[in-house]
Amino acid sequence: MFQGYTAAELTSIFAMQGFAGLSLFSVFVLMALGLAIIFGQMGVINMAHGEFMILGAYVTYLTSNFFSEHLSSMFSLYFFVAMILAFIAAALLGALVEWVLIRHLYRRPLDTLLATWGLSLILQQGYRTIFGAREVGVTLPDWLMGSYAITDMIEVPVNGLFVMCLTILITIGVYLVMQKSRLGKQTRAVVQNRAMAGAVGINTEKVDRFTFALGCGIAGIAGSAFTMIGSTGPTAGQLYIVDTFLVVVFGGASNLLGTVASAFTISQAQSTMEFFLSGSMAKVLTLLTVVGILMLRPQGLFTLKIRS
Amino acid sequence: MLELSDYNVSYGQSRVISDFNLTVPDNEIVAIMGRNGMGKTTLLKSLIGMIPMEGSIRLNGVELSGCKSHKRVKSGLGFVPQGRMIFSTMTVKENIETGLTAVGGGSVPSDLYDLFPVLHEMRKRRGGNLSGGQQQQLAIARALASNPRVLILDEPTEGIQPSIIKDIAKTLREIRDARNLTILLSEQVLSFALDIADRILVIEKGEIVHDDPRDSVDENKVASYLAV
Ligand SMILES: Nc1ncnc2c1ncn2[C@@H]1O[C@H](COP(=O)(O)OP(=O)(O)O)[C@@H](O)[C@H]1O
Ligand SMILES: [Mg+2]
Numbered sequence: 260m261f262q263g264y265t266a267a268e269l270t271s272i273f274a275m276q277g278f279a280g281l282s283l284f285s286v287f288v289l290m291a292l293g294l295a296i297i298f299g300q301m302g303v304i305n306m307a308h309g310e311f312m313i314l315g316a317y318v319t320y321l322t323s324n325f326f327s328e329h330l331s332s333m334f335s336l337y338f339f340v341a342m343i344l345a346f347i348a349a350a351l352l353g354a355l356v357e358w359v360l361i362r363h364l365y366r367r368p369l370d371t372l373l374a375t376w377g378l379s380l381i382l383q384q385g386y387r388t389i390f391g392a393r394e395v396g397v398t399l400p401d402w403l404m405g406s407y408a409i410t411d412m413i414e415v416p417v418n419g420l421f422v423m424c425l426t427i428l429i430t431i432g433v434y435l436v437m438q439k440s441r442l443g444k445q446t447r448a449v450v451q452n453r454a455m456a457g458a459v460g461i462n463t464e465k466v467d468r469f470t471f472a473l474g475c476g477i478a479g480i481a482g483s484a485f486t487m488i489g490s491t492g493p494t495a496g497q498l499y500i501v502d503t504f505l506v507v508v509f510g511g512a513s514n515l516l517g518t519v520a521s522a523f524t525i526s527q528a529q530s531t532m533e534f535f536l537s538g539s540m541a542k543v544l545t546l547l548t549v550v551g552i553l554m555l556r557p558q559g560l561f562t563l564k565i566r567s
Numbered sequence: 568m569l570e571l572s573d574y575n576v577s578y579g580q581s582r583v584i585s586d587f588n589l590t591v592p593d594n595e596i597v598a599i600m601g602r603n604g605m606g607k608t609t610l611l612k613s614l615i616g617m618i619p620m621e622g623s624i625r626l627n628g629v630e631l632s633g634c635k636s637h638k639r640v641k642s643g644l645g646f647v648p649q650g651r652m653i654f655s656t657m658t659v660k661e662n663i664e665t666g667l668t669a670v671g672g673g674s675v676p677s678d679l680y681d682l683f684p685v686l687h688e689m690r691k692r693r694g695g696n697l698s699g700g701q702q703q704q705l706a707i708a709r710a711l712a713s714n715p716r717v718l719i720l721d722e723p724t725e726g727i728q729p730s731i732i733k734d735i736a737k738t739l740r741e742i743r744d745a746r747n748l749t750i751l752l753s754e755q756v757l758s759f760a761l762d763i764a765d766r767i768l769v770i771e772k773g774e775i776v777h778d779d780p781r782d783s784v785d786e787n788k789v790a791s792y793l794a795v
Binding site for chain 2: 441444445447448451452454455456457458459460461462463464
């Protein structure tokens with residue numbers, strides 16, 4: 260597929276596509292982070308995770324509209340506000356869902372799978388009713404448009420860089436919350452030994468709700484990032500949930516660094532191959548590669564070695 | 568005062584603890600003895616709410632039977648399980664901090680480190696890298712962090728060197744005196760029980776078959792219950 264390009268052209272194509280994949284990488288990392296936190300804490304696979312992301316995307320869309328109508332002087336800043344609101348909205352919905360639905364289904368993995376899948380359909384219909392079936396897009400403030408030209412041929416999109424920096428900050432933030440905060444420490448204790456965590460005085464139900472809300476809130480932020488690479492529609496989240504599972508499994512669940520590396524690999528592979536092949540062909544190749552690697556290393560690319 | 572009445576614990580159909588009636592006055596150290604499989608762990612885990620129980624458990628008059636584990640800890644029970652079960656990937660300090668949850672968090676009180684200086688030295692190490700004896704101290708410190716009225720220990724001497732067992736008995740008595748604690752522990756080592764307890768119970772097949780104050784205990788009789 261490479262014939263007809265000179266070496267210099269190929270280099271810049273790889274670089275360009277690599278940088279173009281930064282936003283996708285960010286969405287993957289944030290989605291996978293939330294999914295893995297929830298799975299690690301309570302063994303729940305949240306099939307509605309993509310819909311929590313889309314909630315964040317809609318919140319970003321609404322915020323951008325609000326700013327352009329009422330606060331146009333501050334439009335350049337709307338994205339920061341949107342991210343915070345997206346986090347809050349998705350986290351609140353997450354806490355509610357945990358309270359109404361999930362907490363009754365712990366230790367019944369198949370039931371939670373079905374329940375969260377049902378939830379994803381409900382949310383999709385809800386979005387369709389509220390926002391309509393048409394896809395919506397946000398207007399980026401000027402400073403996020405355009406790109407830096409590194410060389411004559413290689414350009415880096417500003418929004419991709421920006422979202423990636425934010426993602427790195429958020430990932431570090433989540434890491435610090437888990438390591439340093441009281442709730443984070445309680446979460447780690449519950450992950451290690453739920454019964455014992457209760458017996459030392461930790462309210463495991465409260466910790467569950469916190470974790471689920473946190474994971475969903477991060478998906479909401481992923482939704483903000485998502486508005487930069489795709490248009491927001493009721494079912495747009497569906498396309499990402501499979502990729503996100505792929506990232507989590509490939510990275511080896513419950514390992515932050517593995518998740519980031521795996522998100523990077525998959526987003527870059529996808530983005531680069533899309534230039535040469537059709538989008539679906541790129542997906543198929545990615546999937547085959549991942550399946551192949553997982554057959555050799557079922558535990559994922561990266562696994563943490565912990566003494567028991 | 569800890570009171571159990573008409574207290575039953577079952578796994579499905581099989582009843583392991585049947586119709587217990589037991590009162591432990593404040594400040595008393597009670598050793599529950601019995602061979603493997605007689606129901607000591609089942610009893611103690613059910614007290615802290617890790618296994619469902621039926622009947623009544625009251626601490627200073629407050630009924631705890633419907634309460635989840637964390638509520639029981641908040642109400643004044645502290646638990647050191649068999650095999651310690653410390654959080655092995657968390658540091659020593661973090662392990663103790665988990666025990667502070669019930670009293671609203673904060674930093675590790677210095678008197679805990681005074682009791683167990685080695686834990687202060689090792690506070691940044693992962694719990695899983697401590698020796699058995701150190702893990703036992705950590706598990707006790709973690710339970711004490713919630714400032715319990717009753718400390719429950721399941722076979723605290725299991726897998727611990729004889730030289731350290733003496734220290735544990737001494738420390739536990741000191742803690743009892745300093746904090747006016749009630750201590751309820753299970754044991755298979757008679758010498759340790761005689762060393763530490765004010766009162767010795769023997770359970771067999773889930774029932775109390777022997778209950779005597781330490782001073783009038785018939786050692787041979789208790790030993791015969793423990794013989795395999
Ligand atoms: N999770 C369980 N499910 C069913 N039976 C159990 C379980 N745990 C323990 N038992 C049974 O309960 C009885 C008491 O066990 P246990 O409380 O561990 O005794 P001990 O601590 O005195 O050695 C044993 O007969 C054991 O086989
Ligand atoms: Mg036992």
